[in-house]
Amino acid sequence: MARPHIEPFCDRDVNFKNMLLPGFGRGMGYKMLSLDNDTGACSMTVQFDGGYSQAPGFSWSELEMIVIEGELQVGARKVRKGHYFFVPAGYALPALSSTGGAQVLMMYNTGEPSHVEATEHHPLSQVDLYHDIDSYMDIPWAVGNVTKPSVASGCMIKLLNYNPISHAMTFLYCMTPNFYQDNISYHDCAEESYHLWGTSWMMQFGDLPSGGYFWRPAYINHGAFASEFGCIALGRTDSKLFNHFHYNPWTTPVENRARSAARIYQRDPLLYRWMMSKDHNHPHSPQDFEQTMARRGPDYDHAAAAVSDGKEHHHWHGHHHRHDGDHDHSHSHEHGHRHD
Amino acid sequence: MTFKNLFIEHRRTPEAQAWIDEEVAAQEQRFQTIEKQMRDLAPQREIWYREFFDRISTIGFNADGDDKVRIKPEDLPVQPEGRRDRVVWKHGTDTD
Numbered sequence: 089m090a091r092p093h094i095e096p097f098c099d100r101d102v103n104f105k106n107m108l109l110p111g112f113g114r115g116m117g118y119k120m121l122s123l124d125n126d127t128g129a130c131s132m133t134v135q136f137d138g139g140y141s142q143a144p145g146f147s148w149s150e151l152e153m154i155v156i157e158g159e160l161q162v163g164a165r166k167v168r169k170g171h172y173f174f175v176p177a178g179y180a181l182p183a184l185s186s187t188g189g190a191q192v193l194m195m196y197n198t199g200e201p202s203h204v205e206a207t208e209h210h211p212l213s214q215v216d217l218y219h220d221i222d223s224y225m226d227i228p229w230a231v232g233n234v235t236k237p238s239v240a241s242g243c244m245i246k247l248l249n250y251n252p253i254s255h256a257m258t259f260l261y262c263m264t265p266n267f268y269q270d271n272i273s274y275h276d277c278a279e280e281s282y283h284l285w286g287t288s289w290m291m292q293f294g295d296l297p298s299g300g301y302f303w304r305p306a307y308i309n310h311g312a313f314a315s316e317f318g319c320i321a322l323g324r325t326d327s328k329l330f331n332h333f334h335y336n337p338w339t340t341p342v343e344n345r346a347r348s349a350a351r352i353y354q355r356d357p358l359l360y361r362w363m364m365s366k367d368h369n370h371p372h373s374p375q376d377f378e379q380t381m382a383r384r385g386p387d388y389d390h391a392a393a394a395v396s397d398g399k400e401h402h403h404w405h406g407h408h409h410r411h412d413g414d415h416d417h418s419h420s421h422e423h424g425h426r427h428d
Numbered sequence: 429m430t431f432k433n434l435f436i437e438h439r440r441t442p443e444a445q446a447w448i449d450e451e452v453a454a455q456e457q458r459f460q461t462i463e464k465q466m467r468d469l470a471p472q473r474e475i476w477y478r479e480f481f482d483r484i485s486t487i488g489f490n491a492d493g494d495d496k497v498r499i500k501p502e503d504l505p506v507q508p509e510g511r512r513d514r515v516v517w518k519h520g521t522d523t524d
């Protein structure tokens with residue numbers, strides 16, 4: 089049953105355990121932050137000891153990583169703290185090693201940690217989705233209003249990964265010293281955070297220090313918010329982040345969810361009525377025609393179907409100067425409205 | 429995080445299943461500890477709630493970004509009769 093609510097937790101309060109799953113080799117310690125009971129998907133603080141090395145290979149699960157401390161050799165490249173990786177399932181990473189040791193936040197999103205030695209990607213891997221970046225040096229801070237209503241100024245973000253379908257996000261966020269935001273928030277999505285450095289405070293859970301962590305299922309109240317000396321953290325959501333702000337600390341997740349639905353009803357009444365009234369209690373989600381419609385496919389004769397080079401515009405009502413022969417300005421007015 | 433089904437079907441080894449089972453048990457322990465800590469924090473939280481009500485009714489409630497709205501004291505909520513203060517919800521809306 090998904091991941092339980094783990095909040096607050098601090099990885100400094102527990103010891104590293106040896107990673108004994110096959111493929112990871114010796115010298116890899118981990119602290120479990122949260123785990124999905126069924127799929128084995130999990131987030132861990134990982135310690136690679138000095139001299140650690142891992143053969144090239146892929147995971148059966150999608151993986152995200154950010155270097156917390158130290159240096160990591162990834163193939164021919166040396167990456168440092170703040171370096172972020174989005175690694176699709178089946179994507180073969182080059183050999184990974186650390187001379188002086190490193191700490192890395194590792195998030196296996198769709199299955200338990202696994203490492204299969206390979207120098208080629210799995211044929212089913214969506215390799216185009218791979219990306220990595222030095223998030224500390226190569227991305228500027230942006231104001232935190234990725235969603236509206238938004239956080240108070242002083243909370244800024246760097247977007248690291250965005251899913252255009254679910255709107256799920258991975259991002260760095262920081263709070264300036266003396267940040268505060270006086271509201272209670274909840275979301276329609278799960279939210280996760282790991283404090284890379286610094287302390288922030290929430291009215292429900294108290295202080296979250298360096299190494300502090302939470303995995304929070306949807307609709308759970310959090311906030312007001314404050315940070316006396318500032319903090320920097322990695323945050324994630326598993327679908328669209330919308331800030332439902334309010335000031336009642338005693339509401340339950342069920343009441344919060346009802347309020348979310350009420351707000352859809354107030355904002356999109358037609359859609360809401362359709363969703364509630366139609367007999368579509370089938371186990372699957374409503375159909376998105378963009379995912380199911382018939383498409384031409386690779387064998388279609390595109391050339392035969394084409395009527396222009398893509399630059400002719402029959403809907404433009406301009407004067408089409410026909411240049412037949414020597415400047416014979418016949419000024420034929422083409423008003424060809426093609427509605428076929 | 430994605431949900432793009434970036435997962436490749438494979439057979440989970442008994443080793444991996446044993447690891448998951450062990451971690452699930454450890455997580456349950458962690459959860460119990462956290463839940464108790466958060467229950468124990470209730471008296472402190474009560475003070476924090478009152479301070480929050482003082483701030484949003486004097487300085488203002490952050491309605492959107494830095495836009496603040498002062499909440500009239502008579503509009504502040506009261507704790508429903510018989511409902512204990514609770515902040516940890518194991519499975520969100522599916523919590524017992």
Ligand SMILES: [Fe+2]
Nearest residue numbers: 273275279310
């Ligand atoms: Fe949040």
